[in-house]
Amino acid sequence: MPEPQGSAHAFDEAVRLEPSGNGRFTGHTSKKYWNFVGPFGGITAATALNGILQRADRQGDPLSLTVNFMAPIKEGAFTVDTKLVRTNRSTQHWSVQLAQDGETEPVLGALAVFAARRATWGLREAVPPEVPGPEACKRFEPRLEILWPQMYEMRYARGRFGTENPDSVTHAWLRDVPARPLDFPALTAICDAFFPRIFLRRPRMAPIATVSLNIYFHVDAAELAAEGAEPVLCVAKAQVFNKGYYDQEGQVWGRDGKLLATTQQVAWYKE
Amino acid sequence: MPEPQGSAHAFDEAVRLEPSGNGRFTGHTSKKYWNFVGPFGGITAATALNGILQRADRQGDPLSLTVNFMAPIKEGAFTVDTKLVRTNRSTQHWSVQLAQDGETEPVLGALAVFAARRATWGLREAVPPEVPGPEACKRFEPRLEILWPQMYEMRYARGRFGTENPDSVTHAWLRDVPARPLDFPALTAICDAFFPRIFLRRPRMAPIATVSLNIYFHVDAAELAAEGAEPVLCVAKAQVFNKGYYDQEGQVWGRDGKLLATTQQVAWYKE
Numbered sequence: 001m002p003e004p005q006g007s008a009h010a011f012d013e014a015v016r017l018e019p020s021g022n023g024r025f026t027g028h029t030s031k032k033y034w035n036f037v038g039p040f041g042g043i044t045a046a047t048a049l050n051g052i053l054q055r056a057d058r059q060g061d062p063l064s065l066t067v068n069f070m071a072p073i074k075e076g077a078f079t080v081d082t083k084l085v086r087t088n089r090s091t092q093h094w095s096v097q098l099a100q101d102g103e104t105e106p107v108l109g110a111l112a113v114f115a116a117r118r119a120t121w122g123l124r125e126a127v128p129p130e131v132p133g134p135e136a137c138k139r140f141e142p143r144l145e146i147l148w149p150q151m152y153e154m155r156y157a158r159g160r161f162g163t164e165n166p167d168s169v170t171h172a173w174l175r176d177v178p179a180r181p182l183d184f185p186a187l188t189a190i191c192d193a194f195f196p197r198i199f200l201r202r203p204r205m206a207p208i209a210t211v212s213l214n215i216y217f218h219v220d221a222a223e224l225a226a227e228g229a230e231p232v233l234c235v236a237k238a239q240v241f242n243k244g245y246y247d248q249e250g251q252v253w254g255r256d257g258k259l260l261a262t263t264q265q266v267a268w269y270k271e
Numbered sequence: 272m273p274e275p276q277g278s279a280h281a282f283d284e285a286v287r288l289e290p291s292g293n294g295r296f297t298g299h300t301s302k303k304y305w306n307f308v309g310p311f312g313g314i315t316a317a318t319a320l321n322g323i324l325q326r327a328d329r330q331g332d333p334l335s336l337t338v339n340f341m342a343p344i345k346e347g348a349f350t351v352d353t354k355l356v357r358t359n360r361s362t363q364h365w366s367v368q369l370a371q372d373g374e375t376e377p378v379l380g381a382l383a384v385f386a387a388r389r390a391t392w393g394l395r396e397a398v399p400p401e402v403p404g405p406e407a408c409k410r411f412e413p414r415l416e417i418l419w420p421q422m423y424e425m426r427y428a429r430g431r432f433g434t435e436n437p438d439s440v441t442h443a444w445l446r447d448v449p450a451r452p453l454d455f456p457a458l459t460a461i462c463d464a465f466f467p468r469i470f471l472r473r474p475r476m477a478p479i480a481t482v483s484l485n486i487y488f489h490v491d492a493a494e495l496a497a498e499g500a501e502p503v504l505c506v507a508k509a510q511v512f513n514k515g516y517y518d519q520e521g522q523v524w525g526r527d528g529k530l531l532a533t534t535q536q537v538a539w540y541k542e
């Protein structure tokens with residue numbers, strides 16, 4: 001029996017999927033995570049990943065996820081088709097598509113690798129930026145017509161949206177509202193929760209849209225669970241804006257300087 | 272009638288595909304681009320992209336490419352299946368799979384976005400590293416049992432393979448051997464032509480394999496053609512090695528500090 005809806009976190013409501021057989025699930029867009037003309041891309045990417053996580057034959061933890069946003073998603077129901085493309089000794093390769101009534105072609109396509117990780121030699125070469133702790137950073141109060149930013153506690157240490165910036169670098173503490181223990185879907189959504197880099201360099205509103213989002217997960221489920229519901233430190237920057245498209249690269253840091261995920265995306269911008 | 276083989280560059284031979292209808296092509300592995308137990312991953316990624324480039328209904332230039340290497344590719348023939356998943360006003364979404372006889376599941380899966388780019392406001396925020404020109408950097412002489420490095424002129428300015436390094440950063444000039452005008456398949460292969468980062472930090476030979484490769488192309492075909500056959504400046508580094516997997520991020524710079532592509536990959540390593 002499904003849990004009473006009142007007790008679930010809005011994030012879990014938003015990524016909730018009901019199985020309908022053969023790797024297919026049905027879901028519904030969430031008003032709480034609404035963006036301008038469709039759901040916040042991070043919540044849709046998290047929903048696609050959740051489809052794989054719901055599969056009984058899933059093995060291991062997410063290692064890489066690429067989500068291509070092919071068309072705007074309309075308010076309402078959607079189907080998530082998950083397909084296990086190949087199983088190896090310690091990895092699984094998955095593909096996922098989202099479809100909606102009235103669309104003859106998919107609205108989203110994704111590839112994911114899941115892996116059974118084990119202890120090996122390791123080295124962390126990247127270092128997190130030195131920033132004040134979350135308590136010392138003022139909480140961002142979204143006064144926007146879009147709703148999803150209210151679902152995050154965002155505390156900017158550098159590179160604030162809507163002000164002029166010498167570069168596109170942002171350092172920000174993020175966590176779900178209300179606080180929620182981190183898991184792979186939540187981490188996926190956070191990887192898309194940095195405001196569009198273009199608004200830090202050209203601070204006027206203009207249409208933009210993420211075209212493709214890529215995430216590498218650098219910890220397993222046990223390491224991620226150990227982060228609890230504490231804020232994570234997000235780093236994001238753009239490298240180039242050219243001929244209608246720009247990139248964004250990011251890092252998500254946990255406690256004790258643990259690198260939880262790295263992410264890259266390419267986005268379309270108008271003019 | 273196919274061109275006489277003697278006149279083609281080995282790169283073009285390696286990525287050559289013969290159409291067999293319905294978006295399917297046949298190709299053949301190249302001994303010249305051989306790695307340890309299969310083809311150099313970059314040449315396979317370039318071949319997958321080439322499948323889309325051969326399609327008569329292809330519109331625009333490559334914008335993003337994700338290639339998941341699912342299994343070793345054996346010497347011999349393979350099929351490349353290209354599928355146009357969705358066409359929008361200025362973008363196309365593609366999926367590609369490679370299959371080989373004797374394998375019931377695909378050996379490679381890819382997603383690509385192609386886009387018609389046009390002039391807009393632009394900004395290059397990233398800057399190339401200051402390094403001596405290619406003439407001033409000693410040419411790397413591969414003395415390896417693997418063959419593909421001989422297909423590149425590699426001139427290292429920093430972060431040389433097989434020596435001890437304080438970090439995993441490499442700055443290197445690369446071009447095809449013999450010199451060949453840059454195009455999207457060649458740029459794709461170059462994005463995988465940095466030696467595995469782990470060998471810069473733990474310089475002992477041990478099995479590694481790229482699991483997923485992601486590339487964003489930041490120029491259109493005309494801008495890329497303007498680069499000609501000059502060496503490109505490649506920058507690569509790793510961020511973290513943990514529990515059997517590590518990442519690599521890279522940039523490929525053209526003349527006048529033009530950022531041609533950014534790339535990211537996740538690779539498996541043993542112990």
